[in-house]
Amino acid sequence: MTPMAETVTTPSFLVSLAPLLREWLPRQRWFAGKGRPVTGFTPVAATELLPPDGRLGLYHLLLRVHQPSALGAEPHPGDCYQLLIGVREALPPRLAPALIGHVTDGPLAGRTVYEALYDPRPAEVLLEALRTQARIGGLRFERDPHQEIREGLVARLMTAEQSNSSVVYGDTFILKLLRRVVPGVNPDLEIPLALAREGCPRVPSPTAWLHAEIDAESYVLAVLQPFVSGASDGWELALRELAKGEDFAAEARALGRATAEVHTALARALPTVTLGHVQLQALSDGMTERLAAAVQAVPGLRPYEGGLRSAYRALAGLAVEGQTWTAQRIHGDLHLGQCLRSPSGAWSLIDFEGEPARPPAERRLPQPPVRDIAGMLRSFDYAAHTVSPPAPDWARVCRAAYCSGYAEVAGRDPRTDAVLLRAFETDKAVYEVVYEARHRPDWLPVPLSAIRRLAA
Numbered sequence: 230m231t232p233m234a235e236t237v238t239t240p241s242f243l244v245s246l247a248p249l250l251r252e253w254l255p256r257q258r259w260f261a262g263k264g265r266p267v268t269g270f271t272p273v274a275a276t277e278l279l280p281p282d283g284r285l286g287l288y289h290l291l292l293r294v295h296q297p298s299a300l301g302a303e304p305h306p307g308d309c310y311q312l313l314i315g316v317r318e319a320l321p322p323r324l325a326p327a328l329i330g331h332v333t334d335g336p337l338a339g340r341t342v343y344e345a346l347y348d349p350r351p352a353e354v355l356l357e358a359l360r361t362q363a364r365i366g367g368l369r370f371e372r373d374p375h376q377e378i379r380e381g382l383v384a385r386l387m388t389a390e391q392s393n394s395s396v397v398y399g400d401t402f403i404l405k406l407l408r409r410v411v412p413g414v415n416p417d418l419e420i421p422l423a424l425a426r427e428g429c430p431r432v433p434s435p436t437a438w439l440h441a442e443i444d445a446e447s448y449v450l451a452v453l454q455p456f457v458s459g460a461s462d463g464w465e466l467a468l469r470e471l472a473k474g475e476d477f478a479a480e481a482r483a484l485g486r487a488t489a490e491v492h493t494a495l496a497r498a499l500p501t502v503t504l505g506h507v508q509l510q511a512l513s514d515g516m517t518e519r520l521a522a523a524v525q526a527v528p529g530l531r532p533y534e535g536g537l538r539s540a541y542r543a544l545a546g547l548a549v550e551g552q553t554w555t556a557q558r559i560h561g562d563l564h565l566g567q568c569l570r571s572p573s574g575a576w577s578l579i580d581f582e583g584e585p586a587r588p589p590a591e592r593r594l595p596q597p598p599v600r601d602i603a604g605m606l607r608s609f610d611y612a613a614h615t616v617s618p619p620a621p622d623w624a625r626v627c628r629a630a631y632c633s634g635y636a637e638v639a640g641r642d643p644r645t646d647a648v649l650l651r652a653f654e655t656d657k658a659v660y661e662v663v664y665e666a667r668h669r670p671d672w673l674p675v676p677l678s679a680i681r682r683l684a685a
């Protein structure tokens with residue numbers, strides 16, 4: 230591994246943390262480099278939020294994690310992760326799941342280090358810093374001046390399976406701490422801020438955010454939003470209705486309306502572009518390339534490659550016919566789990582980060598809105614294939630109701646764009662196969678069953 234002591238900017242305590250982090254990091258749900266060993270670290274920034282000489286120490290770290298590149302991939306400098314490290318003499322039993330390890334040498338020798346977000350006190354330090362708009366080292370805690378943060382809200386870490394980590398404060402706010410960070414604009418803050426400016430009520434408006442200024446680059450690190458108290462997500466609700474044998478058409482229709490409201494507001498708030506034949510061909514080529522990469526990663530896709538390609542050829546065929554389409558900013562990874570229904574029945578969309586596996590710059594490109602619709606259609610299909618026996622009719626009814634709801638607000642039914650929809654649905658199913666193979670191999674049969682249908 231890269232010896233951290235050799236990096237001049239490396240605080241000495243990081244040297245003794247390195248072997249502990251090397252074991253701990255790959256076990257975290259949000260760690261994107263699973264399956265490849267961690268060979269070293271380079272600190273991008275280390276900020277002391279509470280000194281370690283008291284009962285509780287707290288460090289904020291941005292750490293570049295070195296790993297060998299995936300087979301066939303370009304050499305890569307390593308992903309940068311955000312960590313909050315707590316330091317205590319000993320961990321109370323309630324914090325046992327947060328243990329990173331016991332430090333044996335260096336300035337923290339004899340101390341225990343742990344994932345600080347599990348611990349209310351460090352999480353409350355973050356909220357207080359946002360409330361007071363603190364600046365600590367390169368960290369900038371900022372707040373919407375029109376929104377207040379009450380003092381003394383109690384923190385609890387959310388334990389849901391996530392790509393990032395979220396802390397809920399009282400029942401009032403939720404702070405999403407991004408884990409894998411890159412410099413530049415982050416759509417998870419950019420899009421909700423843009424929608425708030427448009428007065429769109431379908432997305433919780435950011436109250437405060439944390440960013441870091443390091444070597445003339447800016448990193449968005451966390452976003453605080455109002456917490457939709459008592460909400461259920463669309464995935465839980467859909468599974469509940471499926472288990473009861475109930476249809477979900479009314480909710481699917483409401484979700485279609487909510488999606489259209491967000492799309493309409495985004496088309497007003499952020500630039501749109503016209504896609505001509507060159508861009509449609511490029512879209513089709515991109516899908517074909519992603520399919521080829523997916524076949525490499527998941528050889529079980531190979532028998533379907535030819536069939537799937539016909540959807541992309543049809544998309545390229547539209548280009549020849551000379552039609553144009555509008556592309557705009559969209560959600561980018563829309564599925565039932567990204568939709569929250571409040572106890573009053575209102576739907577909100579969350580998590581505008583885009584597909585975690587896509588390059589960050591690509592995630593901010595304007596896209597045909599049909600891409601989000603395809604994501605939701607896939608999600609109804611997913612739900613219907615998690616029950617035994619699968620419930621394809623349930624999915625069919627939801628998919629139709631969702632498109633009708635969308636058309637009621639947007640004025641155009643997405644099913645009118647059948648070729649585009651099929652291409653995007655195929656692209657999404659291919660993405661899902663790779664996602665499941667990497668993160669949840671037990672789920673692989675779900676997108677694979679769609680692949681078989683789409684390739685037929």
Ligand SMILES: Nc1ncnc2c1ncn2[C@@H]1O[C@H](COP(=O)(O)OP(=O)(O)O)[C@@H](O)[C@H]1O
Binds near residue numbers: 394403460567569
């Ligand atoms: N504003 C909110 N109100 C209530 N719950 C929320 C809110 N935002 C997110 N959540 C909950 O937190 C979970 C994770 O949020 P999400 O933004 O999807 O994070 P990730 O990018 O880590 O998947 C969601 O599935 C949802 O249950």
Ligand SMILES: O=P(O)(O)O[C@H]1O[C@H](CO)[C@@H](O[C@H]2O[C@H](CO)[C@@H](O)[C@H](O)[C@H]2O)[C@H](O)[C@H]1O
Binds near residue numbers: 607
């Ligand atoms: O972590 P994110 O919410 O950003 O999204 C990733 O994980 C999702 C699973 O948690 C994954 O979604 C897939 O599984 C869902 C059921 O768990 C299903 O509703 C979606 O339709 C399906 O795509 C998503 O693709 C991935 O980016």
